[in-house]
Amino acid sequence: MSKIIQYLCGMSNGYILKCKEGYIAIDCGSEYDISIFKNVLSENNINPEEIKLIIVTHGHCDHFVNADEMKKLTGAPLLCHKEAVLSLTTPLYPDVHARNEVGYKLLNEMTPDGEPCPILPPVTPDIVIGNEDYDLSDYGIDAKIIYTPGHSLGCISIITGEREAFVGDILQEKVPGCGSPPGVAYFTYTDDLEEANKLTFASCDRLLKEADIFYSGHSGPFIRQEIQKCIDDAKEEAKTFKL
Numbered sequence: 001m002s003k004i005i006q007y008l009c010g011m012s013n014g015y016i017l018k019c020k021e022g023y024i025a026i027d028c029g030s031e032y033d034i035s036i037f038k039n040v041l042s043e044n045n046i047n048p049e050e051i052k053l054i055i056v057t058h059g060h061c062d063h064f065v066n067a068d069e070m071k072k073l074t075g076a077p078l079l080c081h082k083e084a085v086l087s088l089t090t091p092l093y094p095d096v097h098a099r100n101e102v103g104y105k106l107l108n109e110m111t112p113d114g115e116p117c118p119i120l121p122p123v124t125p126d127i128v129i130g131n132e133d134y135d136l137s138d139y140g141i142d143a144k145i146i147y148t149p150g151h152s153l154g155c156i157s158i159i160t161g162e163r164e165a166f167v168g169d170i171l172q173e174k175v176p177g178c179g180s181p182p183g184v185a186y187f188t189y190t191d192d193l194e195e196a197n198k199l200t201f202a203s204c205d206r207l208l209k210e211a212d213i214f215y216s217g218h219s220g221p222f223i224r225q226e227i228q229k230c231i232d233d234a235k236e237e238a239k240t241f242k243l
């Protein structure tokens with residue numbers, strides 16, 4: 001098993017992975033407070049300069065809010081998918097649509113989205129990747145990034161040689177804040193449900209092929225059997241759910 005540090009920053013998980021000569025940080029939390037990340041580093045005897053790369057799994061603000069501060073602290077380059085760049089640089093509240101019943105209920109409780117947010121710190125990525133697999137061996141780690149769209153068009157997942165997946169929000173706790181079993185993302189990028197489900201389930205199926213343990217942006221980690229079940233359940237739900 002890879003050395004994995006999982007920590008909570010606000011409502012989102014961040015991760016630190018050991019690589020040959022340092023570490024890779026995955027996601028940047030939802031609470032704008034760099035001291036959370038600093039504390040995790042010091043508790044684990046990691047110097048900020050040992051962070052060699054910061055990866056943002058997708059362009060939703062609950063995953064990149066500390067990205068600029070983390071870049072300044074560590075000097076590490078920031079990587080994201082090309083479809084996430086606008087959200088990070090503008091920066092934007094997530095523009096999300098319901099993909100299922102949970103998402104529909106949540107959206108009715110939320111404020112309007114897709115708007116620039118004056119309190120979010122913008123950040124410019126240094127490495128922008130496309131839809132092809134991206135090998136991380138240059139960073140001294142047996143891992144790759146794969147494109148897993150559906151929750152947003154800019155979603156990527158990190159897969160290690162030990163079949164561990166860091167999936168952002170495409171697989172997440174079924175109901176937020178409850179420590180519930182996993183579910184397939186309740187939000188997506190479009191109100192075209194057919195399109196949203198096609199992309200989402202294709203990404204889920206690829207993740208199941210590539211990994212056995214799943215580290216999510218919210219809650220987890222989840223094991224293969226739980227994920228298989230939640231994907232099967234989500235496909236069933238998609239047959240009848242209508243907006």
Ligand SMILES: [Zn+2]
Pocket residue numbers: 058060094151169
């Ligand atoms: Zn998200």
